[in-house]
Amino acid sequence: MNLPYLYSKLKPSYRLRSIDEIYAAPLTCINGVSSSTARNIELAYRISTMGVLFKNLRNIYAHFNYLDPCKLFYPSFDPGPNCGWQFLFSDIPHDSFPAANFRKEFGPVFYRGRLDGTARVMVVGQDPSTDEALAKRAMVGQAGQLVQKYLERVGIDRSYIIVNTFAYSMKSSGAIYDTLSESAGIRAYRERIFDKIVTENPLQAIICFGALARKAVYMWGRAGAATVYNLTHPTAPDTAATLSDWNSDFDNIYERVTPDVGLVRTRGFRYDIDFHYDVDLAKIPARDLPFGTPEWFGTGGTKSKRDTDRKIILSVDGGG
Amino acid sequence: MNLPYLYSKLKPSYRLRSIDEIYAAPLTCINGVSSSTARNIELAYRISTMGVLFKNLRNIYAHFNYLDPCKLFYPSFDPGPNCGWQFLFSDIPHDSFPAANFRKEFGPVFYRGRLDGTARVMVVGQDPSTDEALAKRAMVGQAGQLVQKYLERVGIDRSYIIVNTFAYSMKSSGAIYDTLSESAGIRAYRERIFDKIVTENPLQAIICFGALARKAVYMWGRAGAATVYNLTHPTAPDTAATLSDWNSDFDNIYERVTPDVGLVRTRGFRYDIDFHYDVDLAKIPARDLPFGTPEWFGTGGTKSKRDTDRKIILSVDGGG
Numbered sequence: 001m002n003l004p005y006l007y008s009k010l011k012p013s014y015r016l017r018s019i020d021e022i023y024a025a026p027l028t029c030i031n032g033v034s035s036s037t038a039r040n041i042e043l044a045y046r047i048s049t050m051g052v053l054f055k056n057l058r059n060i061y062a063h064f065n066y067l068d069p070c071k072l073f074y075p076s077f078d079p080g081p082n083c084g085w086q087f088l089f090s091d092i093p094h095d096s097f098p099a100a101n102f103r104k105e106f107g108p109v110f111y112r113g114r115l116d117g118t119a120r121v122m123v124v125g126q127d128p129s130t131d132e133a134l135a136k137r138a139m140v141g142q143a144g145q146l147v148q149k150y151l152e153r154v155g156i157d158r159s160y161i162i163v164n165t166f167a168y169s170m171k172s173s174g175a176i177y178d179t180l181s182e183s184a185g186i187r188a189y190r191e192r193i194f195d196k197i198v199t200e201n202p203l204q205a206i207i208c209f210g211a212l213a214r215k216a217v218y219m220w221g222r223a224g225a226a227t228v229y230n231l232t233h234p235t236a237p238d239t240a241a242t243l244s245d246w247n248s249d250f251d252n253i254y255e256r257v258t259p260d261v262g263l264v265r266t267r268g269f270r271y272d273i274d275f276h277y278d279v280d281l282a283k284i285p286a287r288d289l290p291f292g293t294p295e296w297f298g299t300g301g302t303k304s305k306r307d308t309d310r311k312i313i314l315s316v317d318g319g320g
Numbered sequence: 321m322n323l324p325y326l327y328s329k330l331k332p333s334y335r336l337r338s339i340d341e342i343y344a345a346p347l348t349c350i351n352g353v354s355s356s357t358a359r360n361i362e363l364a365y366r367i368s369t370m371g372v373l374f375k376n377l378r379n380i381y382a383h384f385n386y387l388d389p390c391k392l393f394y395p396s397f398d399p400g401p402n403c404g405w406q407f408l409f410s411d412i413p414h415d416s417f418p419a420a421n422f423r424k425e426f427g428p429v430f431y432r433g434r435l436d437g438t439a440r441v442m443v444v445g446q447d448p449s450t451d452e453a454l455a456k457r458a459m460v461g462q463a464g465q466l467v468q469k470y471l472e473r474v475g476i477d478r479s480y481i482i483v484n485t486f487a488y489s490m491k492s493s494g495a496i497y498d499t500l501s502e503s504a505g506i507r508a509y510r511e512r513i514f515d516k517i518v519t520e521n522p523l524q525a526i527i528c529f530g531a532l533a534r535k536a537v538y539m540w541g542r543a544g545a546a547t548v549y550n551l552t553h554p555t556a557p558d559t560a561a562t563l564s565d566w567n568s569d570f571d572n573i574y575e576r577v578t579p580d581v582g583l584v585r586t587r588g589f590r591y592d593i594d595f596h597y598d599v600d601l602a603k604i605p606a607r608d609l610p611f612g613t614p615e616w617f618g619t620g621g622t623k624s625k626r627d628t629d630r631k632i633i634l635s636v637d638g639g640g
Contacts, residue, residue: 058407070403076410079399080611083390087378090396105636107614134454134634136612290610291400292456294427310636313627314454316425 001054003262005071019262023051030066077291078137085115088196096185097168101176105310106133108167112140112288119161119201120257122226123147124213126233127166130304130312135293138162140284141302146234146275147209149282150246153266155259158287161197165190165212181212182219191220198224204257209233227256243271277301321374323582325391339582343371350386397611398457405435408516416505417488421496425630426453428487432460432608439481439521440577442546443467444533446553447486450624450632455613458482460604461622466554466595467529469602470566473589475579478607481517485510485532491629501532502539511540518544524577529553547576563591597621
């Protein structure tokens, strides 16, 4: 659901309430809906709360023009980059990514999230893996779902843009990737993306996950008004250390970012010494994924694996 | 490239020329570009033909405002359905497709091509397979590439909308699928899609590939002004019979449809007794596929296969 649109249609006294409270609220919470209008809607359609309205809005829309179901419910997917971003993405210097170090077959993965100038947080990760190659979006596998949950807990469930240090998938690891990250072609192109994000978005925070992301943002050095936070990558071997690091920055980020409307965040939340995959993973929102992506993709961990460099195996969770 | 936009910007005498002729033409073929303007562009940028202009338009756009590169080159992918189509697609009666007969895991696949009211041809196929599940678009594997080439040869390379008899993948074949195709839920929903296509598009031809498609369109019976052509499915066992069937309708379809601008079609083309995969496959255009789809996908045959019902293996052509 397009919550910014929804909240813009509510009476001021309702705009700071959680989406759960809005679901339970009477239709009179909508700007312009009087108690008599609400009563007529209830008599005609048995719709008395916003939650029921959302389920039936498409059917009664002709008689209820206070909320546009197109704007409220769609797009429920990410249509892809606008023209300006397409220009920049199409400029990627493919040859600056050596085939010896990067998997080129499935192409680059550029982003996930808002390209429309509404991002308050920029997340920088490392490189895309197989789920990312299939979705053509960054951070959609297990690591991405752990990061997504962290963002939700500090108060951001949509106003982010996620990019990686490398748009291509790394074939291995090690010092060579520090060198490649600093190489002219890769660095200059990555920084054109960082610059465009900072220029077009009211960024409050830049959150780097992993050493490569930290170095990429440090080298760049043009964070502007945004505060830079350096967190350990969720896949780092010592999870206890990772989570203590995530905990140590939690309150700072929580205080720094304006939360997304309708989101209930968790002040003072602290991770345990290990991830609990039943609660520490968040579903990658459909609004971040291409049209037609199955519901189970982007939830419950990574769904695909690499067989050889030139094969990707996609399995339904629990599938044979 | 957005050819309808390009041709709309050309002087009338150039509007019926092929795109290859336009590439070779001088800049004066553009409406409003005088010979002196063309001369200045050539002196300043060494750009004297449209082909060279296309390569450099983005860089000189600030000084050459006769063609908008955003409109000319983007989107170079299919962003997905608009709101009205999303409403209809989200209404699919999932439970009308029995899990015993259809693969449900990867979700339905609804369409490929134009949803914007510019389709002159509706293509009806059978059901989506693995490449279709990955692209979330219909007819993108080998069968789709054979159909794509047939459409190009009769004169249509973009003004089509492709849908299937079944939005879900069939687990087997046989008479049961005739019964399922006629079952209330599946039939009624499919016909809502057919009706919306006929209502919104200036259809000239409806081309059915395979017996299930033919029956689906026949049962529906509301083709309106469009002529219905029933062709054998490209995967039918007797290829010689299939191609003689494709040949027998070729000229009729060729005469019936208005060709897409800038496309050179082949009057009186005839297939051999077997497919020649070097010339009879057409690349599925990037404009039909989601953002980020690799170049090799939708070309050179089917790129993925099903391991078990719950796995899809995607391989780069020739990959290990």
